[in-house]
Amino acid sequence: MNYKEKKIVFFGTPEFSMPTLKKLVDNKYNIIAVVTQSDKKIGRAQTLQETKIKQLAKSYNLEVIHDLNKLANFLVKEKPDLGIVVAYGDFLSEKILKQFKVGCLNLHPSALPKYRGPSPIQTTILNGDKKTSVTIIKLDKDMDHGPIVKQKKVKLEKYETADSLHDKLSIKGAEILIKILPKYLKNNIKVKEQDHSKATFSKILKREDGLINWQQTAEEIERMIRAYYPWPGTYFKTIINNQEKNIKIHSASLSKNFDSEIGKLVNKNGQLIVQTKDKSISINSLQIEGKNIMSAKEYINGYLK
RNA sequence: CGCGGGGUAGAGCAGUUGGCAGCUCGGCAGGCCCAUAACCUGCAGGUCGCCGGUUCGAGUCCGGCCCCCGCAA
Numbered sequence: 601m602n603y604k605e606k607k608i609v610f611f612g613t614p615e616f617s618m619p620t621l622k623k624l625v626d627n628k629y630n631i632i633a634v635v636t637q638s639d640k641k642i643g644r645a646q647t648l649q650e651t652k653i654k655q656l657a658k659s660y661n662l663e664v665i666h667d668l669n670k671l672a673n674f675l676v677k678e679k680p681d682l683g684i685v686v687a688y689g690d691f692l693s694e695k696i697l698k699q700f701k702v703g704c705l706n707l708h709p710s711a712l713p714k715y716r717g718p719s720p721i722q723t724t725i726l727n728g729d730k731k732t733s734v735t736i737i738k739l740d741k742d743m744d745h746g747p748i749v750k751q752k753k754v755k756l757e758k759y760e761t762a763d764s765l766h767d768k769l770s771i772k773g774a775e776i777l778i779k780i781l782p783k784y785l786k787n788n789i790k791v792k793e794q795d796h797s798k799a800t801f802s803k804i805l806k807r808e809d810g811l812i813n814w815q816q817t818a819e820e821i822e823r824m825i826r827a828y829y830p831w832p833g834t835y836f837k838t839i840i841n842n843q844e845k846n847i848k849i850h851s852a853s854l855s856k857n858f859d860s861e862i863g864k865l866v867n868k869n870g871q872l873i874v875q876t877k878d879k880s881i882s883i884n885s886l887q888i889e890g891k892n893i894m895s896a897k898e899y900i901n902g903y904l905k
Numbered sequence: 906c907g908c909g910g911g912g913u914a915g916a917g918c919a920g921u922u923g924g925c926a927g928c929u930c931g932g933c934a935g936g937c938c939c940a941u942a943a944c945c946u947g948c949a950g951g952u953c954g955c956c957g958g959u960u961c962g963a964g965u966c967c968g969g970c971c972c973c974c975g976c977a978a
Contacts, residue, residue, distance in 0.1 A: 640978065641907095641977095641978055642978065643978085644907090644908095644974090644975095644976095644977090646907065646977090646978075807976085807977090843910085845910085845975090846975075846976085848975085870942080887974085887975080888910090888974095888975085889909085889910065889974085889975045889976080890909075890910030890911055890973095890974055890975050890976095891910080891911070891917095891973090891974060891975080892911095892973070892974060893974095894916085894917065895916090895917090897916090897917085897930070897931095898916060898917040898918090898930085899917075900917085900929080900930085901916075901917045901918070901928090901929045901930045901931090902916090902917035902918035902919090902928095902929075902930090903917080903918070904929090
């Protein structure tokens with residue numbers, strides 16, 4: 601049987617999964633179903649919205665499954681060869697994994713065994729790493745634990761945000777996966793066990809993780825702003841017109857030290873400066889709760905008269 | 906009807922008990938200066954989101970509608 605006729609089930613949910621699914625379709629792999637999370641209520645209107653992958657799958661007329669019981673029956677019936685899992689968003693049980701003749705491949709945006717878990721991209725930037733990797737592993741019964749099929753290094757730009765790195769890794773990951781897939785399907789590739797003693801973990805991010813503690817160093821805060829952009833965002837609380845408001849910082853850079861009051865936004869020669877534990881940072885763009893994003897200059901004009 | 910903030914000059918904002926619509930920045934013109942994003946002088950720029958109501962008089966009070974945004978998901 602031609603390797604391109606082998607039955608593949610794709611698992612994915614958000615934007616990160618899209619380049620891989622696109623490439624699989626472009627390269628005419630035999631995708632028999634796409635598994636994704638169920639529709640979620642989204643936005644102020646609370647309307648039900650399909651996941652990015654569901655939208656894409658539908659545009660390709662692929663069968664979409666989100667019910668895991670249905671999936672179990674489907675797998676028993678179809679006897680698929682391979683599962684490809686890219687940011688599916690849920691743990692797959694061993695029972696499901698066993699249904700695939702050659703197992704399931706997973707694309708993970710970090711240099712495994714470093715940063716297993718749900719927020720590897722953010723953690724990479726938060727820790728100030730200069731480089732990372734995309735890693736393809738064969739899934740086993742533990743989270744991000746399986747043997748490495750392929751790993752490729754990726755350099756970070758100096759001002760890399762989680763957003764830009766996310767896009768970069770999703771595309772790079774898709775390319776690598778497509779490249780190794782023929783070999784893998786022909787059983788022509790060696791896998792390598794992870795060095796489990798070196799495993800580290802990234803945590804699930806919550807909104808509160810983005811709350812700035814100005815007692816941290818300027819470098820830590822600047823990295824946090826890039827790591828948590830655009831989600832969960834980096835913010836602090838302040839009083840505007842006698843109301844407590846959150847201010848989200850979209851972009852900032854390290855600045856020379858101005859030695860002003862810690863955590864207070866001040867105008868220094870047209871720059872919007874805030875003092876941290878050690879040095880100052882210069883805010884480039886920010887957003888007050890309820891307002892549109894604005895530049896530092898606009899904030900100074902409107903709020904720091 | 907999930908909760909909340911907002912719509913005033915090109916941008917960001919203020920506008921008190923209803924009584925000549927303002928501030929900072931930007932724009933234009935001129936000046937100063939070796940020079941400037943600095944400084945000085947002057948000018949232009951508004952359907953106060955839309956519709957209706959109350960009033961001698963509404964940015965402001967009342968009713969309805971449209972739009973933007975934060976939280977939540």
